[in-house]
Amino acid sequence: MITCKEATKIALQAEDRAVPLAERLSMRLHQRACSNCRRFQRQLALMRKASARWRNYAEE
Amino acid sequence: MTATPDYCRQLEALRPVLLKYARLQLRNPAWAEDAVSETLLAALEKPQSFAGNSQLKTWLVGILKHKLVDQIRKNSRELSTTAASDDGEDLDDLLFASDGHWRETQHDWGNPEDALRQTDFMRVLEACVEKLPGQQGRLFMMREWLELESDEICKELAITPTNLWVMLHRARLRLRDCLQLGWFAGGAT
Numbered sequence: 001m002i003t004c005k006e007a008t009k010i011a012l013q014a015e016d017r018a019v020p021l022a023e024r025l026s027m028r029l030h031q032r033a034c035s036n037c038r039r040f041q042r043q044l045a046l047m048r049k050a051s052a053r054w055r056n057y058a059e060e
Numbered sequence: 061m062t063a064t065p066d067y068c069r070q071l072e073a074l075r076p077v078l079l080k081y082a083r084l085q086l087r088n089p090a091w092a093e094d095a096v097s098e099t100l101l102a103a104l105e106k107p108q109s110f111a112g113n114s115q116l117k118t119w120l121v122g123i124l125k126h127k128l129v130d131q132i133r134k135n136s137r138e139l140s141t142t143a144a145s146d147d148g149e150d151l152d153d154l155l156f157a158s159d160g161h162w163r164e165t166q167h168d169w170g171n172p173e174d175a176l177r178q179t180d181f182m183r184v185l186e187a188c189v190e191k192l193p194g195q196q197g198r199l200f201m202m203r204e205w206l207e208l209e210s211d212e213i214c215k216e217l218a219i220t221p222t223n224l225w226v227m228l229h230r231a232r233l234r235l236r237d238c239l240q241l242g243w244f245a246g247g248a249t
Contacts, residue, residue, distance in 0.1 A: 003160025005152065012229045016203065016210050017221070039166040043236055046172040050185055051204040053176050 002026050007037050011044055063107045071100050074117055078124050084186075085128050085201045087194045091135060095127040102127075125206055132202070132216055139198070140218045151233045169244050181243060188238035196231040203228060 002010075007030040010023050019027075031037045078099060082092035102123055103110070110119050132139065157163050175181045192200055199217075202208045208216075214224055 003156075004162050005156040005160040008156075009229065012232055013225055015232065016225060016228050036162045036166040039168050043166070043169050044232070046169050046175065047232070047236065047239070049172050050176055050181070054182055054185055055205060055207070 001033070002030050004030070004034060004037055007031065007034070008040060011037075011041055015044065015048070063104055067107055068104070070116055071103055071120075074120055075100065077117070078120060081121065081205070082124065082128060084190060085198065085205065086131055087198050088135075091131045095124060095131045098127045098130075099124045128206065129208075129216075136217055139195075151230060151237065155233065167240060167244055175243065184239065184242045188235050188242060191238060192231050192234055196227050196234065199224065199227050200231040200235070 007027045010019055010027040013019055014024070014027075031041060075096060078096045079092060082095045083089060086092045086095065099120060103120060110116065155163060169175070189197060189200065199213065202213050202216075203210070210221060210224055213219075214221055
């Protein structure tokens with residue numbers, strides 16, 4: 001099983017490139033077992049939504 | 061629509077907000093001034109292309125985004141030479157122990173909608189983006205605000221994809237840290 005640090009790196013890269021299937025799978029497996037990394041993944045999702053909202057907020 | 065005095069006043073009134081975004085993107089006051097001046101000049105010369113069915117600000121921000129990409133292109137050599145010098149310290153070592161585990165328990169940020177509908181949250185977000193080190197901030201803005209694809213950014217700045225991902229990795233971790241401290245830890249939600 002990969003470490004939290006590795007899972008975090010994959011999660012961050014997924015924001016900016018298509019992550020290979022094998023890496024995505026190892027990240028998902030890790031997240032199943034790790035609540036910290038699940039929370040981190042949700043934080044990233046919130047940041048993604050916040051960025052989108054901010055872009056539009058800038059243009060209101 | 062012609063360039064009436066009223067139109068000119070409206071343009072002038074929107075100058076500060078355009079400048080704010082230009083500075084956030086370029087991290088260079090002189091280039092930001094140029095991009096904003098070019099934007100306002102374009103708006104003055106072609107007032108008829110403002111259809112009036114969108115807000116003036118939306119239209120101007122659209123022009124500004126093109127002018128910002130122009131500025132990035134024009135200054136790409138200088139940007140790529142400063143690329144590695146101001147990226148700040150690596151957060152990874154602060155966040156993770158040597159065995160690769162999180163040093164601290166990660167926080168639940170709750171329901172996104174609770175935070176996102178608050179104007180104050182957007183202010184904190186903006187302040188956190190502003191605090192990113194120069195090149196990290198620039199790359200983050202190119203990706204999230206100008207909505208450029210990774211390969212376009214690499215091409216414009218003549219950097220490798222690996223370098224871009226490292227910088228965005230750092231920027232996103234830093235931003236997350238700032239949001240945690242500036243918003244979620246305060247119990248503002």
